[in-house]
Amino acid sequence: MRLFTQAADALSGTTKKLEKIRLLAELLKSLPLDDAAQSAIFLTGQAFPRHEERALGIGGSTLYRQVAELTGKIPEELTAIYRKHGDLGDVAEEALHDIHAGRDVTIAEVASTFENLATIRNQAQKSAQLKSLLEKSSPADVKYIIKIITGDLRIGLKESLVEEAIAKAFERPTDAVRRANMLTGDIGKTLRLAAADQIASATMALFHPIGFMLATPVETAAELFDANQSQFLVEEKYDGIRAQIHKSDNRVKIFSRTLDEVTEFPELVAPIAALPGEFIFDGEILAWKGAQPLPFTELQKRLGRKTNQLNLWAQHEVPVKFVPFDILYLNSEILLDLPLRDRRAKLATLFSAPYDSTIELAPAKLCDSPDSVASAFRDALAAGHEGIVAKDPQSAYTPGRRGGNWFKLKEPFATLDVAVTAVEYGHGKRHGVLSDYTFAVRSGEQLLNIGKAYSGLTDAEIAEYTDYFLQHTTEDQGFRRIVEPTVVIEVAFNNMQKSNRHASGYALRFPRIVRFRPDKPVAEIDTLARVEELYAKQTTLPSNSKNLSE
Secondary structure, eight states: OHHHHHEEEEETTTTOOHHHHHHHHHHHHHSOOHHHHHHHTTTTTTTOOOOOOOOOOOOOHHHHHHHHHHOOHHHHHHHHHHHHHHHHHHHHHTTTTTTTOOOOOOHHHHHHHHHHHHHOHHHHHHHHHHHHHHTOOHHHHHHHHHHHHHHHOOSSSHHHHHHHHHHHHOOOHHHHHHHHHHSSOHHHHHHHHTTTGGGGEEEEOOOOOOOOOOOESSOOOOOOGBBBBBBEEEEOOOSSSSEEEEEEEEEEEEEETTEEEOOSSSSHHHHHHHHHSSSSEEEEEEEEEEEEEOOHHHHHHTOOOOSSSHHHHHHHSSEEEEEEEEEEEEEEETTTSSSSSHHHHHHHHHHHSOOOBBBOOEEEEEESSHHHHHHHHHHHHHHHHHEEEOOOOOOOTTTTOOSEEEEEEEEEEEEEEEEEEEEEEOOOTTTSEEEEEEEEEEEETEEEEEEEEEOOOHHHHHHHHHHHHHHEEEOSSSEEEEEOSSOEEEEEEEEEOSSSSSSSSSEEEEEEEEEETTOOOGGGGGGGHHHHHHHHHHHHOOSSOOGGGG
């Protein structure tokens, strides 16, 4: 691992993209092919290739316990080191500096241990395997082993840079390397193909998910149009589960946006299998009853139900529908590079004959002005959807990336004025500031927590209020501080659900901080009664209407 850790440290020490690519390329060229392929995977912050469903099953508490045992540090000492670094891997390296000096493990040993961890179900046995690896590792080895397990190397590296480094190391076209990695879902296999000058032979394999194309958020319809763009295909933006469906013969697999297999909707398998051909769809799974979609909170009732008895009950109580809006592969033909207009035409041909009502082709409307897009947006809200997605009719499908071709326009379900009751130190570049806010609504004289948010504020605002909260802490819990409830913020969210996690009995979905409200005293923040009112409207209104936040 020594060459790997030295290169990773060098990568973390530069912000220059070309220098990162140079360092990566030199590392990959210097290693034996097997080690280079495995390093490419590790450098993406993953233990296994992206397309695989294996998981290590090692949680943060297990890692923390292992570090404590290895170092002999008491919790207070580890907490002090953590506040300095904000990363458990860096904590382990510092704490082990004088203990594990001179030790080293190989990349193959780390990979082999990861393979074993993925097959072990007993947590005690997992811990023993991991402990054995860490005990013979250098401080730098331990640091990066932990970072790989947690999925974040924190060295300013993206998978796209690893792709560029492979292209540089083996003198292959970058676009060809990117495409091979996208099709195979395996950066290690991509490196092997590049080394053998077989990068053009990469093919798409069914039942291995590829990254989803992403949409860029915009605030208004007018932002979409410029001198280069005069038309958009506009679709309704659904509040469900993004799903990629692979089908061949009678075999069907459904994958989530995180590329994990989804098994909670068995009633979709037969109607999808009945469609002709071999294909990959991109679309959305929605809770649906009658002629209308149900809120996402209803769909959540279906998640995690694995037994047949629970599934039968859930299928009756919360029926679902799959709405495809794109096709990526059809009968051995990769469609990613076709214009969206042509992909939609091929998708429509599959639905030209009668088909099961649990599948419904997503409608699309061609809009050529901000007014027509705004009209489509209002229609989508009235139909019970989140908003719209506007897509360039000529756009190719670019897996796993946002770009200037797909845009989403939506509005929050509502906003609440709430009081900050607790704050936590952030992670990464925010490890030294209090950036995660827990907040509450009023119930009589009580404040009842309803959620936590960490997005929406500027660095300057976070720094200013960090100083304030440090001076108004009532209980220091280490990473977390209970604070005087004097700061009011406005929080937007998509919807809410009942939850035992918070004292209010509710939790907000996708909460984000809109602004500080220094003009509003805590006595005037929103109440639990207001929350209950919004929850009731959420389950009865067909649209996400602005009047809910007024």
